[in-house]
Structure formats: structure tokens, C-alpha cells
Amino acid sequence: MFDSFSDMADSLARNLAAPGLLMQIGVTLLCIALSWFFARLLRRIFVVDDLTQPVMQIGLRSFSQVLTPLLTVLLLVLAKLVVAKWHQPISFLRLVIPLMVSLGLMRFVFYVLRRVFVRDSGVSTFLLLFEKIFGAMVWIGVLLYLTGLWPDLVAYLESTVLPIGRHQVSLLAIFQALISVLITLIIALWAGATLEQRLMRLNTMHSSLRTVVARMGRAFLVLVAVLLSLSLVGIDLTVLSVFGGALGVALGLGLQKIASSYVSGFVILLERSLSIGDMVGVGTYYGKVTQINSRFTILEGLDGVESIVPNDVFMTNSVQNYSLHHRILRLSTQLTVVYQEDIEQVLTLLEEAVSVVERVTHEILPQAILTKIGRDGLELEVGFWILDPENGRLNVLSDVNRAIWRVLQAHNIKVAQPRQDLRMLTEGEAGADSQQVAKIDRQGIFPNSKNVL
Structure with a gap:
């Protein structure tokens, strides 16, 4: 490894005119082209049906995000070993490998974050900002590594301590703890999201059971991740x-x-x-x-x-x-017809009219019944059943009432009206009624009334 970026630059400048640098550039381009070709070939080979083999499909989608950078790094490492064995310069290859590793790391982290936190609403502004910050930190780390300043940074963080209670904790230990907790939590959330997606595709399991297993599995994975990360940092779990x-x-x-x-x-x-x-x-x-x-x-x-x-x-x-064990739902509408109508014919016509409505099921036929011989007329009820209560009840009631109204109009069936009795009094009868009301008022039945007409 070079001590500083200037040493690497000097080495590259010395080899610029030599065929070794051109050979390294050619090997790098060849490795990138081969990795792209093999990655595309592997994706085509392992394309499977989501419904038949969902586990393989989930794993392939997760792995394909970093397949090209990973293959590039593997080929570059092999090429570096071969070139070094031939006693050729490898300075350019040693420069490209950390760049490709950082690229694969960023692509993998971005995929995991969007898999865990992104829903149908789209990528949030906070997530985009976090991705930019993470990408900048990765590139800064690569730059420090290439320039040879990374060991100096690690030594500074290790020598800087903060007093926390009775203990002295270095900045390096704090950063390591934060990174370990963050990595384990992200992996746990990613595994939980993958488990939930897998369970939701199991048609042999009840939807409620799938949901509760997915929720409990995610909570268990997060708990294990927190405990594991705390153990890795060195925190005693008895304090919990x-x-x-x-x-x-x-x-x-x-x-x-x-x-x-x-x-x-x-x-x-x-x-x-x-x-x-x-x-x-x-x-x-x-x-x-x-x-x-x-x-x-x-x-x-x-x-x-x-x-x-x-x-x-x-x-x-x-x-x-309304759909616990079956989705069939009964609805009804009421109307009142006059006494003069043929009740048997009216009931038959109503049943036939309702049965032709689109959403009314024929598994249970509509039924028209005489509920009461009322004061104003014959009170009827038409009951019918539907199989799709999620589509609403008011619209199907409207369709049924319109069908009933068309039948009433076509067969001249009269709907009963509430009765109101009106009496026309002569002048003598009106005076007698007024005297009777006044007499009742004097007897105290209406003590607060003053003028009764």
C-alpha cells in the first residue's frame, strides 16, 4: 500500500510512458466489460416466476443490485494477482479496486434503505438527503484511504476520549458503536421486509396470520439486532x-x-x-x-x-x-300500495323487477312480502341479496327503487298516500264548537289558553 497519494501519483507518472499503465487500463476496462456481461447473463438465467419461486426471486433482486460492482471487484483482484505474478506494475489496479468497492457498497446500502423505508408514496426528501450524505462520507473515506490519511484519522479518533460517568470513551469507540447499531438495524429491517413480502405471497396461510407473523418476525429481528449490536460494542446487557x-x-x-x-x-x-x-x-x-x-x-x-x-x-x-364467513348481504326497501290492488300480482311483479338488477344475486332470489295491513294501505317489503358489499349499498338500493318505480308505472299500480280528514263547518256549528271550547277552558283543562278559535 502506498504511504500517500503523492507516492501513488508519482508511481503513475513514472509508468505513464511505460506499457504497464496502458496494460492496467486495458485490464480494468476488460474486467468492467466482463462483469457487466456476466451480470446480465446471470440475471437472464435466474429469472423465475414470482409466484412459483418467490424466495429465489427476492434473493436475486437483492443480489442483482450489487452484482456488477461485485463481479468487477472480483475480476480486478484476480487480475491484480496475475499481473503482480508477471512482475508488472499494479498501481492503477490498486487505485481502481477501492473505488469499485465503494460504488458497490453505496448501491447496496441505497437498495436496502429504499426496500425498507420506501412505500407507495415514493422516496421521501429525508431519505434522499441521507443517501447524499452517506455517499459523500463514503467518497471522503475513499479519498482519505488513497491519500494515506486514514491511519492518521483513526489514531486521532482513538486518542480523543470523552468522559462519560466514571469511564473514558474514545471517539473511535463511539463511532464504532453507532455504525454497528446502524448496520445491524438496517439488516434486521431488510430481513423483516423480505420476510413480510415472502409471507404475503403464501396463499395457503390466512391473511391475518400472515400479517401477525410478519409483524412479530420484524419485531424479533429488531430486538436481536439491538442486543447483538450492544454486545459487539461491549455494553453489559444487565443494565437493560x-x-x-x-x-x-x-x-x-x-x-x-x-x-x-x-x-x-x-x-x-x-x-x-x-x-x-x-x-x-x-x-x-x-x-x-x-x-x-x-x-x-x-x-x-x-x-x-x-x-x-x-x-x-x-x-x-x-x-x-359483513364478510367474516361469507360476503352475502341482505338489503330491503319498503313501499305502500292502496287496498284496491291485487296483492299477489303486485308481489310477483316486484320480485321479477328486482331480480333483473345487475348487482342482485340469484343465489338467493328476491322476496316480496306483505308486512302489515296499515291504516293508509298495504305495506310491502322487498328483500334482496348482494355479494359485493364493498361496492356500496346506496347505489344498488337506487337501482332497485328505480326498477320498482318502472314496474309501478307500467302496470298502473297506485302508491298509497297518508289519509287526512277535513271537515267543513257551518256558521252555527263553528259557534257551537267555540262555546264548547270556552266551557272546557273555564273548567281548567286549558288554564293557560286565552283565545281559542
């Missing part, structure tokens, strides 16, 4: 007992609702009372379950509004699940 006691007190005093929501979320997922895609109603909320998280559940209403409902609401309130 104090933190565990404080956390228990905090849960008992101030975090009851949050803890209840988390526990309720796992209970809901384990007992499978709710699943993704179910149409449910709880309290004032009604909609389709689009996401079940550890603390809350998202319900998408028929108007497109998404409601974030804490999971403990589903445990403490009665929940109407």
Missing part, C-alpha cells in the same frame, strides 16, 4: 433490566391506551376476526379494511375517506363484519 422496569411503570401509568392498542392488534390478527378486504362497521365508522397494523387499522369508506381506528376500539365495541 433497569430500562425494562422503567418501561413497565410507564406502560402502567401513561401508555395504557397505546399498550392496549398493540395487544388488541395482535389479538385481532391471531383470532382472525378481521381480515384485509373485509367490510366492517364499528361505532360511527364503516368501510373496507385496507391495512391492519400493530396499533391501528385503516378503514376505507365508500366515499374514499380513510379512517384510522385504534385496535382497542374493535375489542371494546361491537363490530359488524
Whole structure:
């Protein structure tokens, strides 16, 4: 290894006119071309169906992000050994190898971060800023390595200590601890995201069970990563007992609702009372379950509004699940016809009219019944069933009512109107009624009335 960047530059300048530098440049270009060719060939060979072999597909996608830089580094290392064995200069190859390693590291880290933190909303500004900062730090580290200043930087960080309690901790140990924790957490989150994606593609497992296994698996991986990173740094894990006691007190005093929501979320997922895609109603909320998280559940209403409902609401309130065991739902509409109509013919016409509506299922035929012989007419109810409650109820009710109205118009069936009795009084009858009301008023039945007409 060169002591400084000037030594490397001098070596390159000395070999500039010699065929050794041109040979190294040619070998480097050949290694890059071969790595690109082999990477493309491997991607074509290992292309598999997502549904048949999802594990291989996930691993291939993860590995293909760094496949070209990794193959380039491997070929350059082999070329360096061969060229050095021929007693040829290798200064240019020793310069290119760390550059390719840093490029592969950045591509891998960027892929893992976007795999873990990026959702359908796109890449956030903070993540883009972090990627730029990380890339700048990597290139600065490579520059320090090439210039020979890296050992000096390490020695400075190791000699600089900070007093923390009764102990003296160097800056190098602090940076190593931060890096180890960050790396283990990122790897744990990446493995959790891969596990979740794999589980969500298992059609043989219930969706709620897949979700709870994915959530518990990610939490377990994060816990193991934290404990492992702390052990690598040298922190005694027995100090976590104090933190565990404080956390228990905090849960008992101030975090009851949050803890209840988390526990309720796992209970809901384990007992499978709710699943993704179910149409449910709880309290004032009604909609389709689009996401079940550890603390809350998202319900998408028929108007497109998404409601974030804490999971403990589903445990403490009665929940109407319209698609728990089956998705069939009964709806009904009412009307009143006059007494003069032929009730049997009217019921038959109503059933036939509703059965032709598009969303009304024929698995259970519509049924029109006479519910009451009322004061104003014959009160009827038309019941029907649908198989897609997630598409809404008001629109199918509108279609059914329109079909019923067309039948009523076509067969001249009269809808009953509320009865109102009106009496026309003569002048003598009006006077007698007024005297009767005044008499009642004097008897104290209407003590507060003054003028009664």
C-alpha cells in the first residue's frame, strides 16, 4: 500500500510512458466489460416466476443490485494477482479496486434503505438527503484511504476520549458503536421486509396470520439486532433490566391506551376476526379494511375517506363484519300500495323487477312480502341479496327503487298516500264548537289558553 497519494501519483507518472499503465487500463476496462456481461447473463438465467419461486426471486433482486460492482471487484483482484505474478506494475489496479468497492457498497446500502423505508408514496426528501450524505462520507473515506490519511484519522479518533460517568470513551469507540447499531438495524429491517413480502405471497396461510407473523418476525429481528449490536460494542446487557422496569411503570401509568392498542392488534390478527378486504362497521365508522397494523387499522369508506381506528376500539365495541364467513348481504326497501290492488300480482311483479338488477344475486332470489295491513294501505317489503358489499349499498338500493318505480308505472299500480280528514263547518256549528271550547277552558283543562278559535 502506498504511504500517500503523492507516492501513488508519482508511481503513475513514472509508468505513464511505460506499457504497464496502458496494460492496467486495458485490464480494468476488460474486467468492467466482463462483469457487466456476466451480470446480465446471470440475471437472464435466474429469472423465475414470482409466484412459483418467490424466495429465489427476492434473493436475486437483492443480489442483482450489487452484482456488477461485485463481479468487477472480483475480476480486478484476480487480475491484480496475475499481473503482480508477471512482475508488472499494479498501481492503477490498486487505485481502481477501492473505488469499485465503494460504488458497490453505496448501491447496496441505497437498495436496502429504499426496500425498507420506501412505500407507495415514493422516496421521501429525508431519505434522499441521507443517501447524499452517506455517499459523500463514503467518497471522503475513499479519498482519505488513497491519500494515506486514514491511519492518521483513526489514531486521532482513538486518542480523543470523552468522559462519560466514571469511564473514558474514545471517539473511535463511539463511532464504532453507532455504525454497528446502524448496520445491524438496517439488516434486521431488510430481513423483516423480505420476510413480510415472502409471507404475503403464501396463499395457503390466512391473511391475518400472515400479517401477525410478519409483524412479530420484524419485531424479533429488531430486538436481536439491538442486543447483538450492544454486545459487539461491549455494553453489559444487565443494565437493560433497569430500562425494562422503567418501561413497565410507564406502560402502567401513561401508555395504557397505546399498550392496549398493540395487544388488541395482535389479538385481532391471531383470532382472525378481521381480515384485509373485509367490510366492517364499528361505532360511527364503516368501510373496507385496507391495512391492519400493530396499533391501528385503516378503514376505507365508500366515499374514499380513510379512517384510522385504534385496535382497542374493535375489542371494546361491537363490530359488524359483513364478510367474516361469507360476503352475502341482505338489503330491503319498503313501499305502500292502496287496498284496491291485487296483492299477489303486485308481489310477483316486484320480485321479477328486482331480480333483473345487475348487482342482485340469484343465489338467493328476491322476496316480496306483505308486512302489515296499515291504516293508509298495504305495506310491502322487498328483500334482496348482494355479494359485493364493498361496492356500496346506496347505489344498488337506487337501482332497485328505480326498477320498482318502472314496474309501478307500467302496470298502473297506485302508491298509497297518508289519509287526512277535513271537515267543513257551518256558521252555527263553528259557534257551537267555540262555546264548547270556552266551557272546557273555564273548567281548567286549558288554564293557560286565552283565545281559542
